[in-house]
Amino acid sequence: MSIRIKLMITYAVLVLVSAVVIIFSGISLFTMAMTEISDAVLQDVPVERMFTEVVDLLADLKQAEKYEPDQLIEPSYVNDISSHLDFTKGGVVVKYSDQVIVSDNLSADKIIIDKLEKSSEYRKHDNYVTSGDIEYAFMDYVFTVDNKEVVYFFLIDVSQLGDVEATVGRQSFRAFIMVLLIVMLPILWIITRDIIKPLNQLSKGVDNITKGDLDFQLTTKKRNEIGSVIKSFETMRAHLKDSLEKQVKFEENRKELITSISHDLKTPITSIKGHVEGIRDGVANSPEKLEKYLDVIYQKSQDMDQLIDDLFLFSKLDLNKVPFELKQVPIKEFVAEIVQEMSFEFDKDNEHIQMQSHISDDTLVNLDVVQMKRVLVNIIQNSMKYMDKDQKKIDVTLNDLKSSVQIVITDNGQGISEDHLEFIFDRFYRVDESRNPETGGTGLGLAISKQIVIQHGGRIQAYSKLNHGTKMVIELNKEVKND
Numbered sequence: 001m002s003i004r005i006k007l008m009i010t011y012a013v014l015v016l017v018s019a020v021v022i023i024f025s026g027i028s029l030f031t032m033a034m035t036e037i038s039d040a041v042l043q044d045v046p047v048e049r050m051f052t053e054v055v056d057l058l059a060d061l062k063q064a065e066k067y068e069p070d071q072l073i074e075p076s077y078v079n080d081i082s083s084h085l086d087f088t089k090g091g092v093v094v095k096y097s098d099q100v101i102v103s104d105n106l107s108a109d110k111i112i113i114d115k116l117e118k119s120s121e122y123r124k125h126d127n128y129v130t131s132g133d134i135e136y137a138f139m140d141y142v143f144t145v146d147n148k149e150v151v152y153f154f155l156i157d158v159s160q161l162g163d164v165e166a167t168v169g170r171q172s173f174r175a176f177i178m179v180l181l182i183v184m185l186p187i188l189w190i191i192t193r194d195i196i197k198p199l200n201q202l203s204k205g206v207d208n209i210t211k212g213d214l215d216f217q218l219t220t221k222k223r224n225e226i227g228s229v230i231k232s233f234e235t236m237r238a239h240l241k242d243s244l245e246k247q248v249k250f251e252e253n254r255k256e257l258i259t260s261i262s263h264d265l266k267t268p269i270t271s272i273k274g275h276v277e278g279i280r281d282g283v284a285n286s287p288e289k290l291e292k293y294l295d296v297i298y299q300k301s302q303d304m305d306q307l308i309d310d311l312f313l314f315s316k317l318d319l320n321k322v323p324f325e326l327k328q329v330p331i332k333e334f335v336a337e338i339v340q341e342m343s344f345e346f347d348k349d350n351e352h353i354q355m356q357s358h359i360s361d362d363t364l365v366n367l368d369v370v371q372m373k374r375v376l377v378n379i380i381q382n383s384m385k386y387m388d389k390d391q392k393k394i395d396v397t398l399n400d401l402k403s404s405v406q407i408v409i410t411d412n413g414q415g416i417s418e419d420h421l422e423f424i425f426d427r428f429y430r431v432d433e434s435r436n437p438e439t440g441g442t443g444l445g446l447a448i449s450k451q452i453v454i455q456h457g458g459r460i461q462a463y464s465k466l467n468h469g470t471k472m473v474i475e476l477n478k479e480v481k482n483d
Contacts, residue, residue: 089157268300383411
């Protein structure tokens with residue numbers, strides 16, 4: 001689920017839950033406030049009794065105004081009326097003309113009386129009076145006695161309402177915090193889990209890349225937008241690491257190539273230069289020496305020419321710029337001709353090359369005759385070059401592998417150690433670390449052979465054991481014979 005949809009659903013649910021919580025909290029706070037006010041002002045008197053007392057009190061006053069108005073200004077009647085308000089810790093103040101009557105249960109000082117005597121406009125905006133530490137709320141009712149106003153002030157002790165306000169305020173604050181937590185905690189949890197933590201993970205990854213460290217991995221199980229970003233970032237990191245490793249490898253190969261070319265060119269050039277100087281200095285002072293010096297110069301020139309040709313061919317093969325003239329060839333006949341041709345280079349007394357075939361005469365392979373001949377001749381010549389036995393032997397075997405043909409060239413030469421075997425197809429790699437040109441060649445022969453076999457859609461592998469010989473295996477795909 002996407003973060004946008006998840007947040008929208010969460011928001012809708014939280015609004016609904018918050019509304020319910022607010023409604024119930026409001027009802028609870030109102031109920032609590034009324035209870036606290038009742039306890040503080042009415043002194044545990046039931047609300048029903050309060051209403052009954054007030055209604056009866058007003059009824060008595062109205063009755064007295066109608067039938068016995070003089071009672072309204074009698075102190076005894078005022079005290080009797082005030083007795084009905086004992087549960088409020090309040091009392092009654094009556095103002096008639098210039099006369100003020102205060103009930104006995106109320107200790108009203110001059111300040112209270114002065115405030116009560118102010119205009120009705122003032123009382124309209126301030127219905128509270130204070131006497132010492134006691135605060136009173138008052139209501140006034142006007143009656144008529146002998147066509148004169150009699151004002152009854154009913155005072156209620158509200159000193160403890162401050163505690164009620166504090167309690168209600170605390171409860172309101174708690175309710176607000178509770179609603180806030182209900183709303184915010186799920187959102188914060190979603191944001192932290194689905195956004196902040198993954199972004200911190202991405203930030204750490206960026207820092208690692210900035211420092212050049214690509215040896216880490218970002219993983220995520222999220223299927224939202226942030227998860228997609230992390231997966232894309234990880235893909236980028238992997239590609240960047242692979243590209244950097246290839247670049248480092250390419251740079252190493254470039255340096256190795258330059259070193260190898262420099263060395264392989266310097267050796268024949270040094271030899272040519274030395275022999276030329278010998279001729280110029282008169283060291284070759286006989287026709288025989290001169291001919292020998294010229295032969296060396298010519299051979300070294302040939303070696304340089306071969307190195308340049310091989311390097312040029314390898315570069316073209318590596319860039320897929322060598323045109324291959326592929327055609328269907330009977331592979332048995334093709335290999336047999338090469339073996340027969342190479343056999344003339346062997347000493348018949350102690351060097352032998354033979355061929356065994358386990359395929360039919362009409363087995364066809366799609367190949368470039370010139371390039372594949374280069375591969376087989378190179379391998380056979382390498383086998384001849386590194387022979388160290390008295391009886392030297394090379395076996396060429398053709399095997400049928402259903403969909404492919406296997407050409408196996410085995411010798412009983414000195415073999416290749418395991419340390420060198422995995423590198424023999426690398427360019428300029430030589431088992432002979434001295435890079436002796438008499439035995440090592442250019443170091444490109446097997447690298448070129450591998451490229452040619454790959455261009456044919458085949459593969460080449462080497463198997464060898466030191467002092468027991470080497471086996472080269474080439475596998476090429478068969479072709480269906482055209483009718």
